[in-house]
Amino acid sequence: MAIDSTLKEQPPTPDFPMARSCPYHPPAQYEELREKGPMAQVRLYDGRLAWLVTGHSAARALLADPRVSSDRQKPGFPMVAARLEVARQQRTALIGVDPPEHTAQRRMLIPSFTVRRVNELRPGIQRAADALIDEILAQGPPADLFADFALALPSQVACRLFGIPYDGHSFFDAQFRQMLHADSSVQEVGAARSALVGYLDELVTVKQDRPEENTAPGMLDELIEQQLQTGGLDRGELVSLTMLLLLSGYETTVSMIATGILTLLEHPDQADLLRRDPSLAPGLVDELMRFLSIADGIARVATEDIEVEGRRIAAGDGLFIATAAANRDATLYPDPARFDITRSARQHIGFGFGIHQCIGQNLARAELEITFGTLFARIPSLRLAVPVEEIPMKGAGTVQGVTSCPVTW
Amino acid sequence: MSGPAPAAADDAAFRVSVAADRCVGAGQCVLTAPAVFDQDADGISRVLKPDVASAEADAVREAEFLCPGQAIAVTQPAPDRSRLAGSS
Secondary structure, three states, X not given: OOOOOOOOOOOOOOEOOOOOOOOOOOOXXXXXXXXXXXXXXXXXXXXXXXXXXXXXXXXHHHHOXXXXXXXXXXXXXXXXXXXXXXXXXXXXXXXXXXXXXXXXXXXXXXXXXXXXXXXXXXXXXXXHHHHHHHHHHHHOXXXXXXXXXXXXXXXXXXXXXXXXXXXXXXXXXXXXXXXXXXXXXXXXXXXXXXXXXHHXXXXXXXXXXXXXXXXXXXXXXXXXXXXHOOOOOOHHHHHHHHHHXXXXXXXXXXXXXXXXXXXXXXXXXXXXXXXXXXXXXXXXXXXXHHHHOOOOOEEEEEOOOEEEOOEEEOOOOEEEEOHHHHXXXXXXXXXXXXXXXXXXXXXXXXXXXXXXXXXXXXXXXXXXXXXXXXXXHHOOOOEEOOOHHHOOEOOOOOOOOEOOOEEEO | OOOOOOOOOOOEEEEEEEOXXXXXXXXXXXXXXXXXXXXXXXXXEEXXXXXXXXXXXXXXXXXXXXXXXXXXXXXXXXXXXXXXXXXX
């Protein structure tokens, strides 16, 4: 027997998504919504109602529940803007499929992202970070650490991980920048994406058919051998999956680097703790993931009736997991609005939870640990060059964070 | 009573196991309790030592909580049958 959804218009119903007014704090309304309970009703751009899940334990329960789907083609899947509706037309690999397809696709990728693999990449990441800082120091202050560091490091690391040859790095870097640049038009973003797809397709040909030209083996070679050649994936699927991984991991890491630097500069006592004790870097990264929660508003749809913590969700109800609210749940984190790199923040859901939890999280952790550890050690007098209020940040409904990080030293 | 008593670590707080079909390869167990968990060649979690000593109990409980696939199970250790042998 179906439970009646309790999603009924009950004024005041806030609109979702909400914009941040500070790059490192969630929207102000999250706190008052969470105080009323683990879930709240919100109104979407088209007038539909959906659930916003703000409690940590409810968020974990729903993200791990098999009755909660990531498939944008399922009835009732919620969208935050008209421009995203196109996602209903075609199933997106990995992030937009449920078991059993998800299970098979994820298993193809897991070996490339293990703790051991990521640890093998660390020396290369450290060298890349140091080279970028050498250049920044050589140019002299001021610098924009968004353009000069945040956009650059994840691009270089991705090229190394996937096995994109060095002479392709600057091409990749240019396309990524164009895709992410605040001033890029929709056409420019589309053109950059097409250029990347074309490049990857040609690279697959080189790796398969012209091994003498294959100068940089990596994850793409393994996928060609284990999946393309065995029929596990066709060529189009391989290129799509590669693009998905590259794009999902890029904007997020860029934003964590830039916004993390800003947050540390705005909390100099915490930056000092890190400088004095570099072993705090992993804990710092988890606290930044918790505090910033840039991947806020994880979309899902219920495929059956679900009861969670006394609330009823009906089949077809849309859900948004407010990670930024859940990660400031005071039942788990005392004084949650306090940025404290010595607290134990491991239980945050900044990388998500459940079967779709970020597959690249260990790589992200390594890049972020190395970034903050190295920057703050090598440029001890680093400080913001402009008031924080003047720094532009992303609007609602996308990966959060700043789009500039002007510094001096 | 015949047969050897099953081995249990002298100070085992509990036993831990991983359901491989639920594992999504996140590796958080390895980061949290590296003496107890590792990732095999396919990146799937495997238990290095199923009997968890009390010194590692907190880390293993944390790994259980953090596992995104909810694949980690902790259970009571196997009973010390040598003590039961005398009863009939």
